[in-house]
Amino acid sequence: VQFGAFQHSCSNKIYLLLVRSVSVDLNNDASLVIDIPDALCERDKVKFTVHTKTTLSSFQKPEFSVPRQHEEFIWLHDTIVETEEYAGLIIPPAPPKPDFEGPREKMHKLGEGESSMTKEEYAKMKQELEAEYLAVFKKTVQVHEVFLQRFSSHPIFRKDRNFQIFLEYDQDLSVRRKNAKEMFGGFFKNMVKSADEVLISGVKEVDEFFEQEKTFLLDYSSKIKDATAKAEKMTRSHKNVADDYNHISGALNSTAADNNTAFKKHLEKYAEVFEKLRKLEDRVASDQELKLTELLRYYTRDIQAAKDLLYRRARALADNENSNKALDKARLKGKDIAQAEENQKQCLQKFDKLSESGKKELTSFKARRVVAFRKNLIEMTELEIKHAKVRRLKCCVYHYMFTRQCSGSHGKPGNLREF
Amino acid sequence: MSGSCGRIPPPFPDNEDQEAESDTRVLDSDEDDDDDDEGEDIFTGARSNPITPTSAPDEGDIFSEEGSYIRSDVHHATNGLHSDEEELDLFTEATVELTLTNTTSQGRREITGPTASACNTTQVPNSILKPSIVTKTTEELEEEESGDQFELNIAVTNPEKIGDGMNAYMSYKVSTQTTLPMFLNKTFSVRRRFSDFLGLYEKISAKHSLLGCIIPPPPQKSVVGMTKVKVGKEDSSSAEFVEKRRAALERYLQRVVAHPSLLQDPDVREFLERDELLRAVNTQTLSGPGLLKMINRASDAVNKMTIKMNESDNWFESKLQEVENEEQLLRRLHAAVDSLVNHRKELCSNTAVFSKSVAMLGSVEENSALSRALSQLAEVEDKMEQLHQQQAFNDFFILAELLADYIRLLGAVRCCFEQRMKVWQRLQEAQSTLQKKREAEAKLLWANKPEKLQQAKDDINEVKLSTANDKHNTWESKVSQYERDFERVTCTVRKEVLRFEKEKARDFKQHIVKYLESLLHTQHRLVKCWEAFLPEAKAIA
Numbered sequence: 039v040q041f042g043a044f045q046h047s048c049s050n051k052i053y054l055l056l057v058r059s060v061s062v063d064l065n066n067d068a069s070l071v072i073d074i075p076d077a078l079c080e081r082d083k084v085k086f087t088v089h090t091k092t093t094l095s096s097f098q099k100p101e102f103s104v105p106r107q108h109e110e111f112i113w114l115h116d117t118i119v120e121t122e123e124y125a126g127l128i129i130p131p132a133p134p135k136p137d138f139e140g141p142r143e144k145m146h147k148l149g150e151g152e153s154s155m156t157k158e159e160y161a162k163m164k165q166e167l168e169a170e171y172l173a174v175f176k177k178t179v180q181v182h183e184v185f186l187q188r189f190s191s192h193p194i195f196r197k198d199r200n201f202q203i204f205l206e207y208d209q210d211l212s213v214r215r216k217n218a219k220e221m222f223g224g225f226f227k228n229m230v231k232s233a234d235e236v237l238i239s240g241v242k243e244v245d246e247f248f249e250q251e252k253t254f255l256l257d258y259s260s261k262i263k264d265a266t267a268k269a270e271k272m273t274r275s276h277k278n279v280a281d282d283y284n285h286i287s288g289a290l291n292s293t294a295a296d297n298n299t300a301f302k303k304h305l306e307k308y309a310e311v312f313e314k315l316r317k318l319e320d321r322v323a324s325d326q327e328l329k330l331t332e333l334l335r336y337y338t339r340d341i342q343a344a345k346d347l348l349y350r351r352a353r354a355l356a357d358n359e360n361s362n363k364a365l366d367k368a369r370l371k372g373k374d375i376a377q378a379e380e381n382q383k384q385c386l387q388k389f390d391k392l393s394e395s396g397k398k399e400l401t402s403f404k405a406r407r408v409v410a411f412r413k414n415l416i417e418m419t420e421l422e423i424k425h426a427k428v429r430r431l432k433c434c435v436y437h438y439m440f441t442r443q444c445s446g447s448h449g450k451p452g453n454l455r456e457f
Numbered sequence: 458m459s460g461s462c463g464r465i466p467p468p469f470p471d472n473e474d475q476e477a478e479s480d481t482r483v484l485d486s487d488e489d490d491d492d493d494d495e496g497e498d499i500f501t502g503a504r505s506n507p508i509t510p511t512s513a514p515d516e517g518d519i520f521s522e523e524g525s526y527i528r529s530d531v532h533h534a535t536n537g538l539h540s541d542e543e544e545l546d547l548f549t550e551a552t553v554e555l556t557l558t559n560t561t562s563q564g565r566r567e568i569t570g571p572t573a574s575a576c577n578t579t580q581v582p583n584s585i586l587k588p589s590i591v592t593k594t595t596e597e598l599e600e601e602e603s604g605d606q607f608e609l610n611i612a613v614t615n616p617e618k619i620g621d622g623m624n625a626y627m628s629y630k631v632s633t634q635t636t637l638p639m640f641l642n643k644t645f646s647v648r649r650r651f652s653d654f655l656g657l658y659e660k661i662s663a664k665h666s667l668l669g670c671i672i673p674p675p676p677q678k679s680v681v682g683m684t685k686v687k688v689g690k691e692d693s694s695s696a697e698f699v700e701k702r703r704a705a706l707e708r709y710l711q712r713v714v715a716h717p718s719l720l721q722d723p724d725v726r727e728f729l730e731r732d733e734l735l736r737a738v739n740t741q742t743l744s745g746p747g748l749l750k751m752i753n754r755a756s757d758a759v760n761k762m763t764i765k766m767n768e769s770d771n772w773f774e775s776k777l778q779e780v781e782n783e784e785q786l787l788r789r790l791h792a793a794v795d796s797l798v799n800h801r802k803e804l805c806s807n808t809a810v811f812s813k814s815v816a817m818l819g820s821v822e823e824n825s826a827l828s829r830a831l832s833q834l835a836e837v838e839d840k841m842e843q844l845h846q847q848q849a850f851n852d853f854f855i856l857a858e859l860l861a862d863y864i865r866l867l868g869a870v871r872c873c874f875e876q877r878m879k880v881w882q883r884l885q886e887a888q889s890t891l892q893k894k895r896e897a898e899a900k901l902l903w904a905n906k907p908e909k910l911q912q913a914k915d916d917i918n919e920v921k922l923s924t925a926n927d928k929h930n931t932w933e934s935k936v937s938q939y940e941r942d943f944e945r946v947t948c949t950v951r952k953e954v955l956r957f958e959k960e961k962a963r964d965f966k967q968h969i970v971k972y973l974e975s976l977l978h979t980q981h982r983l984v985k986c987w988e989a990f991l992p993e994a995k996a997i998a
Contacts, residue, residue, distance in 0.1 A: 254823055261818045268811040275804035282797035289789045297779065301962050308969055315976070408824045412997035415830060419994050422987045430980035437973040440966055 069093045070190045072205065074183040075103075079175060084108060084136045086182055090205045096197070097206060108135055110204065110211045111182055117200045118189075125350045125388075126395030127195070128403055130188035131339035136178040141170040159288070166284070173324045177332060184336070245393065251400055252348055259341045266334040273331050276323035283316035311436050318429045322422065329418035337407060344403055351396050354389040361385040609635040609714050611729070613707035616699050618686065619650075625687045626650050627699060629706060633729050639721075641730060651678075653734050654706055660724040661713070669880075669949035670719070671873045671957050673712035674865045676705035704854060708862060715960065773947075776954060777874050784867040791860040798857055801849035805842050812838035826997045833993040840986050844979050851975040859968045863961065870957060873950055880946045884939040891932045 071091040078085045089103040115132040118124060144167050152160060186205075189195040204211070243249040290309035293302045361382040368378035615630040632646035658675040666672050682698040714720050728734065812835045819831030898914060 254821070257821050258818070261814070261821050265811070265814040265818045268807065268814040272804065272807040272811045275800060275807045278800040279797060279804055282793055282800055285793040286790060286797065289786065289793050292789070293782070293786060297782070299779070299958075301958065301965075304962060304965060308965070311969065311973070404824065408827050408997060411827055411830075412994065415834065415994040415997070416991065419987050419991045423984055423991070426980045426983040426987065430977055430984065433973045433977040433980060437970055437977065440970050440973070 067191065070196055072183075072186045072190045074179050074186075077175065077179050079136075079138070079171070084175075084178065086111075086179065088186065088205060096202060102206065102208075104205065104208050106204070106211075108133070108182070111185060113211060114200060114204045115185075118195070118198065121198075121200075124194070125354070126347070126392040126399065127192075128340070128343045128347050128399045130185055130192075130195075131336075131343045133178070133181040133185045136174070138171065138174055141167060141174055144170060158291070162288075169320070173327075177328065180328075180332070181336070247397055247400075248348070248351070248393070255341060255345050255348065259338070259345060262334060262338050262341060266331065266338050269326075269331040269334050273323055273327045276319060276326065280316050280319035280323060283312045283319060287312035287316060307440075314432055314436075315429070318425055318432070322425050325421040325425070326418065329414045329421065333410065333414040337410070340403070340407070344400060347396050347399060351389070351392045354385070354392050358382075358385040358389045609633065609637055609720070611707065611710045611714060613703055613710065616703050617648075623684075623687055626652075627683075627686060627702070629703060631710065631729065639726065645730060647729065647732060647734075649728070649734065651676075651702070651706070652736070653728070654709060656734070656736075657713075657724065657728045661719060661722060664722065664724075665719065666872065666876055667880075669873055669876050669946040669953060670716070671866070671869050671953045672719075673709060673716070674869050675709050676702060677865075701854075701858070704858065705862075708858075712866075712960075716956075772951070773874065773877070777871070780867055780870050780874075784864060787860050787864045787867065791857060791864060794852065794857045794860060798849055798852045801845055801852055805845040805849060808838050808842040808845060812836075812842065824997075830993045830997050833990055837986050837990045841983075844982055844986075848975065848979050851972065851979075855968050855972045855975060859964065863964075866957070866961075870954065873953060877943075877946045877950050880939070880943050884936070884943045887932065887936045887939050891936050894932060 069092060073089055074086050075089050076087050078087075085105045085107055087103050088106050089101075090097070091101045093100065112132055115129070119129050144163075148160070148163050148167060151163075155163070189198070189201050195201060243252065287309045290305045290312065293305055361378070361384075365375075365378040365382045368375045610633070612632045613629050614632065617628050617630075619626055619628045628648045628650050630646050631649050632644070633640070634644045636643065654675050655678075658672070662672050679698070679702075682695070682702070685695045686699060713725060719725055815831055815838060816835035819828050819835060822828040822831055
C-alpha cells in the first residue's frame with residue numbers, strides 16, 4: 039500500500055516528500071532488490087533515495103541507501119551505452135527529466151493571486167496544486183525506479199561495476215554537466231542514428247529472425263509513438279473536463295455571503311456535487327495517465343532501445359562485410375593479408391556475438407512487453423471500473439438525496455423510465 | 458513495464474472526508490477502496506427479474522415520440538452486451554423509490570423533453586413499475602392537493618422543413634394533453650412555426666406585463682442557424698440547431714402554461730388549440746438582439762431612476778439587487794458549463810482518434826493475444842467516445858440551456874420591476890400635478906378671487922359638463938386610481954417573484970437530478986464496457 043505525504047513550507051519553496059512502502063513482487067530475484075522508497079523535491083531538484091537490499095557478496099553491505107539526482111541516472115545510462123561489450127544488449131532507456139512545469143506554473147499563480155482569493159478558494163487551489171505535484175512526482179519516481187530495476191533484473195547488467203557504484207557510493211558521483219563539446223557530440227550521435235536508420239533498412243539481412251524483427255520494430259515504433267501522442271491528448275481532455283467541473287463548483291459557491299436565500303443553499307449543495315465529480319474525473323485522468331499513457335511512453339522509449347540494438351548489429355554487419363571485402367582485396371593485392379584476416383575474424387566474432395545476444399534480448403523483450411501490457415491494461419481496467427462504480431454510486435446517492443429531500447418544493451422523484 | 462507492477466495509486470488524502478455533515482457522511486465514507494463493496498451489493502446483485510425491454514414507444518403517450526433528429530444521430534444502439542437488461546436491473550435492485558415513474562400519465566407539468574430519450578430509447582414495460590407506482594400514487598395525490606391542481610402537458614416535436622430556399626421555415630408540432638375543462642378536447646395538436654411563438658409572446662406581453670407579471674421570454678432568433686437549415690445543409694450542426702430550438706420552444710410553452718394567469722389567457726388557448734393561426738408579423742424586435750435590447754433598456758431605466766421610493770420598497774430594492782447578482786452568477790456558470798461542453802466534445806474526438814491509433818497498434822502487434830486485446834481496447838475506447846458524446850449532449854441540454862433560459866428569465870424579472878417603477882412614476886406625476894393644482898386653489902383662496910377660485914376647483918375636479926358623474930376624469934380620482942394600480946402591481950410583482958423563485962428552485966433541482974441521472978446512466982454503461990474488456994486483458998499471455 040502506498041501513500042504520499044506532502045509538506046509545503048512557504049509559497050516560494052516546495053518540499054515534497056513521497057514515502058511509499060512498495061510491494062516486493064517487483065523484483066523477481068531476492069538477491070538484488072532495488073526500490074525508491076522516498077524522494078525529496080526542492081524547487082527543480084529531485085533527490086531520489088535509492089534503496090538496495092542484496093545477498094550478493096560483491097556489495098559491501100546487505101542493505102543501504104544513497105541519494106541520487108536525475109543527472110546521476112543519466113550518467114549511469116550513458117556509461118552503459120558507451121560500454122562496448124554491451125553492444126548486443128538492449129540498454130534500458132534513460133528516464134525522462136522530472137517535469138514540474140505544470141504544477142510550478144500553478145504555484146506561481148497561487149502565489150500571485152493569494153491576496154485576491156477567499157480563504158476557501160486559496161485552500162482549495164493549494165490542495166489541487168499538491169495533488170498535481172504528487173501526480174508528477176509519482177510518475178517520475180516510478181520511471182526512475184523501473185530504470186534501475188531493469189538493470190538489477192538483467193543477468194549481465196546487474197554485475198556491471200558502474201551500476202554497483204551507482205547503488206553503493208555514498209558520495210555525490212560528481213557528474214559533470216555536459217559541456218558544449220559533449221552536447222555537440224550528442225547531437226552528432228543523433229545524426230549518426232538517423233543515418234543508421236537508413237543503414238538498417240538498406241542492409242541485406244541474412245537472418246530471418248532479424249529480418250522480421252526489423253520490419254516489426256520499425257512499424258511498431260511509429261505506431262506506438264502515435265498512440266502515445268493520442269493518449270496524451272485524451273488525458274489532457276479529461277483534465278480539462280475536471281477543471282471545468284471545478285469552475286462550475288467554484289461559481290456555485292460564489293453567491294454573496296449576505297445572501298440568505300434557500301436557493302443559495304441549494305446552489306451550495308450542487309457545488310458539492312460538482313466538486314465530487316471533479317475529484318473523480320481527476321482520478322480517472324491520472325490513473326489513465328499512469329497506467330496507459332505512461333505504459334505507451336515507456337515502450338516507445340524501449341522500442342527505440344531495441345532499435346538501437348538492431349542498428350549496432352547492422353553496423354557490425356556492415357563492418358563485417360567491409361572486412362570481407364578488405365580481405366579479398368588484400369588477398370588480391372597480396373599484402374597485409376594477415377592484418378586483414380585478423381580484422382575480418384574480429385568483425386565476424388563481434389557480429390556473431392551481437393547476433394546471438396541480440397536474438398536473446400529481443401526475444402525476452404517480446405515477453406517483457408507482453409507481460410507489461412497485460413499488467414497495466416488489467417490494472418487500468420480495474421481502476422476504470424472502480425471509478426465508474428464510485429461515480430455511479432455517488433450519483434445515485436445524490437439523486438436520492440435530492441429527490442427525497444422536500445426542501446420546500448416537492449422534489450419529483452426523477453423520471454427514470456428510460457432506464 | 459516489467460518489474461513495475463502492482464502499483465495502485467495512493468488514495469488521495471481527502472481532507473473533507475472529515476466533514477461532520479450527516480447527510481454527506483455517507484458519501485465521503487466511500488472515498489477508499491471499500492467503495493467497490495457497496496457498489497457490488499447494490500448494482501451487481503443477483504438478477505431476479507430477467508426483463509426483456511421493449512423499444513417501441515408507449516402507445517398513446519405522445520411524449521415519447523421520435524422527437525428530434527439529433528437524438529437518433531447521437532444515440533447509438535446498445536453495445537451488444539445486454540446492457541439494457543442490466544440497466545433495468547440496476548434500478549429494480551435499488552431502492553424502490555428510485556424505480557418509480559408513471560409511463561402513462563406524466564402527472565406533472567414538467568416534461569423531460571429531449572433528455573428523456575436522449576440516453577436510451579428503451580422503454581420499461583409498465584408491468585415492472587406497477588409495484589412502485591402503487592406506493593407513489595398516494596404521494597403524488599398529496600402533491601397534487603398541496604400545489605398544482607391541474608393537468609396540462611405540452612410537447613413540441615416533429616420539426617419539419619416546409620418549403621425551400623430562403624423562404625423555407627421549420628414547422629413544429631405542438632401537442633397538448635390535458636384534463637382542463639376550458640379546452641375543447643383532451644388531447645390535440647397543431648402545427649406552429651417559430652414566428653407564431655414570437656407572436657404569442659407579443660400578445661401576452663402587451664396584456665400582462667403592465668400588470669407586473671413575469672413574462673417568459675421566447676427562444677432567441679438565430680439568423681445563422683436558420684439560414685443553414687433553410688439552405689438545406691444536412692449536417693450535424695444544423696440538426697443540433699433544430700433540436701436546440703425545438704427544446705427551447707417546448708420549455709417556453711411549458712413555462713407559459715405554468716403561469717396561472719397566462720394559462721387563462723385566450724390567446725394562449727388559441728395558440729394551443731386553433732388549427733390555423735394568423736401569421737404574426739413584426740416579430741423582428743421580439744427575439745434575439747431585439748428582445749435583449751428591450752431588457753437591457755429596462756434595466757438601464759431602473760438604474761437611472763434615482764427617485765426614492767418608500768418603505769415597502771426595501772423588499773423590492775433588495776430583491777432587485779438579488780436578481781442582478783444572480784444574473785451575474787448564472788452568466789458565470791453558463792460560461793463554465795459552455796467550457797465543459799466544449800471540452801467534453803474535445804474529449805470525444807480525442808478518444809476517437811486514440812481508438813484508431815490503438816487499433817493500428819493492435820494490428821501490428823505480433824503477439825496474438827495482445828493484438829486481440831488491443832483491438833478490443835480500441836473498441837472500448839470507441840464506445841467511450843459515444844458515451845462522451847452523449848454526455849456532452851446532456852451537459853448542454855440539461856445544464857447549459859437551463860442556465861441560458863434563466864439568464865433571460867431574470868431579465869424578464871427585471872422588466873417586471875421596471876413596470877412597477879413606471880406605474881409608481883405615473884402615480885408620482887399625478888400626485889404632484891394634483892398637489893400643484895391644490896396649491897393653486899389655495900393661493901386663489903387667499904387672494905380672494907372667487908371666479909378664479911371656482912375655476913381652480915373645477916380644474917381639480919375637472920368636471921366635464923357632459924360627464925358629471927364620471928369620476929374617472931378628475932385628478933383626485935386619477936390619483937386614487939393610480940394608487941390602486943400601484944398597490945395592485947406591487948402585490949402582483951411580489952407574488953410573481955415568489956412564484957418565480959419557487960419555480961426556479963424546483964427547476965434547478967429537477968435539472969440537477971436529471972443531470973445526475975444522465976451521469977448515472979453513462980457511468981453504468983462505462984462499468985459494463987470495462988467489465989467486458991477485463992477478461993480480454995487477463996487473457997493476454
